[in-house]
Amino acid sequence: MMDDTNVMSDWEQTEDETFDLRLFVAGTSPASIRAINNLKNILDEYADGHYNLEIIDAHQQPGLAKDDNITALPMLIKKAPNPKRLLVGDMSDKPKVLRGLGINQ
Amino acid sequence: MTDKNKNQVKPLVKTPTGILGLDEVTLGGLPQGRPTLICGSAGCGKTLFSLEFIVRGALEFNEPGVFIAFEEKAEELATNVASLGFDLYELQEDKKIRIDYIHIDKSEIEETGEYDLEGLFIRLNYAIDSIGAKRVVLDTIENLFAGLSNQAILRAELRRLFQFLKDKGVTAIITGERGESSLTRQGLEEYVSDCVILLDHRIINQISTRRLRIVKYRGSVHGTNEYPFLIDEEGISVLPVTSLQLNKQVSSERVPSGIPALDTMLSERGFYRGSSILTSGTAGTGKTSIAASFINAACERNERCLYFAFEESPQQIVRNMRSIGMDLQKHIDSGNLQFQASRPTLYGLEMHLVAIHKSIRKFKPTIVVLDPITNLITVGTMSEVKSMLVRLIDFLQVEQITVMFTALALNTITNEQTDEGISSLVDAWIQIKDIELNGERNRGLYVMKSRGMEHSNQVREFVFTKTGLDLIDVYIGPEGVLTGSARATQIMLEETGELIHSQALDRKDRELDRKRKMLEGKIDGLRTEFESTEKELNKVYIEEQIKKERIQQARRNMEDIRKGTPTSNDTDNKENK
Numbered sequence A: 001m002m003d004d005t006n007v008m009s010d011w012e013q014t015e016d017e018t019f020d021l022r023l024f025v026a027g028t029s030p031a032s033i034r035a036i037n038n039l040k041n042i043l044d045e046y047a048d049g050h051y052n053l054e055i056i057d058a059h060q061q062p063g064l065a066k067d068d069n070i071t072a073l074p075m076l077i078k079k080a081p082n083p084k085r086l087l088v089g090d091m092s093d094k095p096k097v098l099r100g101l102g103i104n105q
Numbered sequence B: 001m002t003d004k005n006k007n008q009v010k011p012l013v014k015t016p017t018g019i020l021g022l023d024e025v026t027l028g029g030l031p032q033g034r035p036t037l038i039c040g041s042a043g044c045g046k047t048l049f050s051l052e053f054i055v056r057g058a059l060e061f062n063e064p065g066v067f068i069a070f071e072e073k074a075e076e077l078a079t080n081v082a083s084l085g086f087d088l089y090e091l092q093e094d095k096k097i098r099i100d101y102i103h104i105d106k107s108e109i110e111e112t113g114e115y116d117l118e119g120l121f122i123r124l125n126y127a128i129d130s131i132g133a134k135r136v137v138l139d140t141i142e143n144l145f146a147g148l149s150n151q152a153i154l155r156a157e158l159r160r161l162f163q164f165l166k167d168k169g170v171t172a173i174i175t176g177e178r179g180e181s182s183l184t185r186q187g188l189e190e191y192v193s194d195c196v197i198l199l200d201h202r203i204i205n206q207i208s209t210r211r212l213r214i215v216k217y218r219g220s221v222h223g224t225n226e227y228p229f230l231i232d233e234e235g236i237s238v239l240p241v242t243s244l245q246l247n248k249q250v251s252s253e254r255v256p257s258g259i260p261a262l263d264t265m266l267s268e269r270g271f272y273r274g275s276s277i278l279t280s281g282t283a284g285t286g287k288t289s290i291a292a293s294f295i296n297a298a299c300e301r302n303e304r305c306l307y308f309a310f311e312e313s314p315q316q317i318v319r320n321m322r323s324i325g326m327d328l329q330k331h332i333d334s335g336n337l338q339f340q341a342s343r344p345t346l347y348g349l350e351m352h353l354v355a356i357h358k359s360i361r362k363f364k365p366t367i368v369v370l371d372p373i374t375n376l377i378t379v380g381t382m383s384e385v386k387s388m389l390v391r392l393i394d395f396l397q398v399e400q401i402t403v404m405f406t407a408l409a410l411n412t413i414t415n416e417q418t419d420e421g422i423s424s425l426v427d428a429w430i431q432i433k434d435i436e437l438n439g440e441r442n443r444g445l446y447v448m449k450s451r452g453m454e455h456s457n458q459v460r461e462f463v464f465t466k467t468g469l470d471l472i473d474v475y476i477g478p479e480g481v482l483t484g485s486a487r488a489t490q491i492m493l494e495e496t497g498e499l500i501h502s503q504a505l506d507r508k509d510r511e512l513d514r515k516r517k518m519l520e521g522k523i524d525g526l527r528t529e530f531e532s533t534e535k536e537l538n539k540v541y542i543e544e545q546i547k548k549e550r551i552q553q554a555r556r557n558m559e560d561i562r563k564g565t566p567t568s569n570d571t572d573n574k575e576n577k
Helices: A002-013 A030-046 A062-067 A094-101 B003-007 B046-060 B074-082 B088-093 B118-131 B143-147 B151-168 B260-265 B287-300 B314-322 B329-334 B349-363 B373-379 B382-398 B416-421 B484-563 B566-576
Strands: A019-025 A051-057 A075-080 A085-088 B035-040 B065-069 B097-101 B109-111 B135-139 B171-177 B195-204 B207-217 B226-232 B235-238 B276-281 B305-309 B337-341 B367-371 B402-408 B428-437 B440-450 B460-465 B468-473 B475-477 B480-482
Touching (some): A030 A094, A062 B118, A085 A094, A094 B109, B035 B046, B035 B151, B046 B074, B046 B088, B046 B171, B046 B235, B065 B074, B065 B118, B088 B097, B097 B118, B118 B151, B135 B151, B143 B151, B207 B349, B226 B349, B276 B287, B276 B382, B287 B314, B287 B329, B287 B402, B287 B428, B305 B314, B305 B349, B314 B329, B314 B337, B329 B337, B337 B349, B373 B382, B373 B402, B382 B402, B475 B484
Parallel strands (some): B035 B195, B065 B135, B276 B402, B276 B428, B305 B337, B305 B367, B367 B402
Antiparallel strands (some): A019 A075, A075 A085, B195 B207, B207 B226, B428 B440, B440 B460, B475 B480
């Protein structure tokens, strides 16, 4: 139910909104590098340049990690469009990433 | 590792928690630089326990601490402990503690592949380094498991977390919810922690008791019992069951009982200091009054007394004692006397014991009164009360505090020798008995036992006067022991009897005197009679003598005449002339 409504509401906004994304990674750990690559591929394919992606190394900016309540890494925070979503992991599960971003396939 | 290091094994260093009593149970505190698990079911005090560890560390041991909260927000925590007098905001501003709230909402999170908890480590590391923390609390770590679903990753990361904490060299507390078959839900933390403390909150007979047990402590001996603990306005206090070895110091100093006549019964000087005294008796026999006069006298000597009242309120006791000439209020005002009144049902026995311990430690009295211990039976069985008292007496004797218990005895004979079964524990036992006679009820007091001193075997009548308590020798009449008005009558009778008796004696004396005088008169008469007879006899005797001489003279003259010697004749003639 919850997921359906999210998808529905997200779907309406998909075309004209820009994604505001922030990806926290842990240095150059294998999972972090995979996450960056996987995410870029997905965004290039589905968002067509309508996105701002900020990549932050949590090791370098622990203060930001605290402010954004980071626990697991890598973690992607979708700040816009609403609703706010958190995606953890190396972004290898494409359907889940798309669902998290609210992109209708 | 070199040979040198092998030979010099460092003993385990401990970090004192500052929590009252816990450091005694753990013989010094938690293992320094190692993680400790505190587990227990909901509401057993895990969060408070760990928070007190952090706050006391910051305040008392100058060790900054980090508190990672997974359950409650920093503001909620601050509100919760504000009642304990901990100001978390101020401590955070002073950089003595740091509270970090980590929250994971499962509904917000999409798991898209492999991940780890590096973010948590980074934040923890950041928090620790920013204030140079020596202590860390993670409360409650398994909330991570609620937010994230990959168990395999989480379990591996949890292990890594413990290692991380050890590497950081911080003394850590990790709290965990109690699992069904293991100590924690994940069944993992207890294996990777170096020390495990289990908290428990049990309800027996509608009264709750909190208990604490150290399940494991690597590399250290520790108390293994379940220790009751109390959460009150000053935080947590744990009651260590003091050693039940019988090797405490004893004193031969005496403490007067406050009733001079009672001291007389106790080889003139009263009780031993540091001893335990039981005053038992049936209802209304004046147990509280004896206890009150004991502390009254002590306060007069400027000793500190603590009075635990389980039956009457302090005001009531003060008012009642005024009627027998004792002003306890002035001792309360001067600070020598403190009352601690509570209903026995307020909490369980163990809690009472913890509360008593705490007050004694705080007030440092030399004399303690518990009035009455029998009321405690409402919250526990006889054997539980006894074991509680054993521990209390033990603690008091170590501290050299004299204690007086009062106990209500039921009116049965079987009860007498085994009053609450504690008679073997107490050093002195004063029993007050009702003596019913002539439609009156009076009180008889005797010293049932008093270890290590001569004591009177007499039953004394125990009376209340306007100026205090007193003991009167009991009168033994023809019908047994006399008390009250019967005694007064007997005294009167005896006094009358004595008067009559002395008068009779007087009369006898006078008669004797008279008889003596009479006899003396008679003796005088007889003596005179005897003297006159004697004179008469003497006269006859002398005449007889003269006559005899005369005849002899005449005979000699006759002879001379016949022989013709003139000389003798001349002499004779002259004589005759």
